[in-house]
Amino acid sequence: MKAITVEPHKPETTRLEDIPEPDPRGGSVLVEAVSVGVCGTDVEIVQGKYGWAPRGRTRLVLGHESLGRVLDPGPSGVLQAGDLVVGIVRRPDPVPCPSCAVGEWDMCRNGQYTERGIKEIDGFMSERWRIEPEYAMKIDGSLGMLGVLLEPATVVTKAWEQVITVGRRAFWEPQTVLVTGAGPIGLLAALVARQHGLDVHVLDRAESGPKPSLVRALGANFHTGTVADVGVEPDVIVECTGVGQVIKDSIQAVAPGGVVCLTGVGTGGRTLGLPTADVASNVVLRNNVVVGSVNANKRHWYKAGQVLARADPAWLAGLLTRSVPPEEFMRALQRQAEDIKVVIQFAQL
Ligand SMILES: [Zn+2]
Numbered sequence: 001m002k003a004i005t006v007e008p009h010k011p012e013t014t015r016l017e018d019i020p021e022p023d024p025r026g027g028s029v030l031v032e033a034v035s036v037g038v039c040g041t042d043v044e045i046v047q048g049k050y051g052w053a054p055r056g057r058t059r060l061v062l063g064h065e066s067l068g069r070v071l072d073p074g075p076s077g078v079l080q081a082g083d084l085v086v087g088i089v090r091r092p093d094p095v096p097c098p099s100c101a102v103g104e105w106d107m108c109r110n111g112q113y114t115e116r117g118i119k120e121i122d123g124f125m126s127e128r129w130r131i132e133p134e135y136a137m138k139i140d141g142s143l144g145m146l147g148v149l150l151e152p153a154t155v156v157t158k159a160w161e162q163v164i165t166v167g168r169r170a171f172w173e174p175q176t177v178l179v180t181g182a183g184p185i186g187l188l189a190a191l192v193a194r195q196h197g198l199d200v201h202v203l204d205r206a207e208s209g210p211k212p213s214l215v216r217a218l219g220a221n222f223h224t225g226t227v228a229d230v231g232v233e234p235d236v237i238v239e240c241t242g243v244g245q246v247i248k249d250s251i252q253a254v255a256p257g258g259v260v261c262l263t264g265v266g267t268g269g270r271t272l273g274l275p276t277a278d279v280a281s282n283v284v285l286r287n288n289v290v291v292g293s294v295n296a297n298k299r300h301w302y303k304a305g306q307v308l309a310r311a312d313p314a315w316l317a318g319l320l321t322r323s324v325p326p327e328e329f330m331r332a333l334q335r336q337a338e339d340i341k342v343v344i345q346f347a348q349l
Pocket residue numbers: 092093096097098099100101105107108109110111112113
């Protein structure tokens with residue numbers, strides 16, 4: 001079968017190649033790939049900056065934002081042939097650490113977790129893949145191709161849970177939310193905040209393209225410029241850019257008692273005039289919390305399914321801006337100006 005594979009930490013090694021059918025030890029459920037979303041992590045792996053092959057091998061099957069159709073449900077009795085499923089990405093570490101021991105593998109403390117398509121387990125960019133039934137999330141058939149948005153939505157439902165948990169340390173009734181960055185994570189964060197009935201503002205560099213209208217279609221406000229230009233004092237800021245200046249501005253703009261949730265991963269981005277103690281004083285004197293959030297456990301996958309089910313399907317479809325066949329995978333990995341979510345499509349529904 002065809003698969004998109006890469007030798008991690010070696011740039012320019014990504015290729016579409018023939019590999020053996022998936023190993024039955026990978027799970028009792030056999031799935032036909034329908035589509036796989038591409039995100040910044042995939043681009044980093046392809047550029048040789050991240051990723052780990054399975055032990056004893058040099059190449060990794062790429063892809064962690066899956067959507068597939070069950071070919072053989074195996075003996076579990078939970079799934080049926082034809083069901084649409086999305087594969088959970090992370091597996092608990094083998095020790096396990098206390099977090100993994102209680103099923104909160106997203107909070108793994110020893111770093112020995114594994115991740116499909118990222119860390120030591122093959123991903124979903126192959127014509128067929130196998131999965132353990134307990135890690136196959138069945139989605140409502142009416143979602144169809146939109147199911148590929150489930151994995152990015154889990155990142156947001158976990159982040160939102162973190163925000164709420166932190167906020168409730170004191171009396172707290174959040175009203176205003178600022179989302180920085182209108183990529184897939186930012187737009188889905190805006191969706192979740194709107195589903196909670198909050199006043200939502202989204203900041204992005206794009207002045208044209210689909211992002212402004214997608215934000216406004218949610219009943220949220222779209223802004224360009226700086227965080228200060230938004231002109232509100234947000235109770236919550238969900239930071240999705242990973243840009244140093246935006247992070248600094250967010251910490252300074254959040255309301256007293258407010259929460260800044262960092263979901264973007266950046267590097268370098270030196271910010272001039274950022275005395276750490278001054279920023280920290282700001283946080284101390286206003287009781288702010290800056291919380292980082294990554295990955296998701298099964299509870300967040302379940303909540304993400306609810307978020308997508310409640311959303312307007314036409315709005316969700318607007319996030320899927322480009323689809324390319326596996327043979328043209330490099331086109332999917334090259335960012336274009338108006339991209340939001342690009343998918344590699346293995347089969348039609
Ligand atoms: Zn762990």
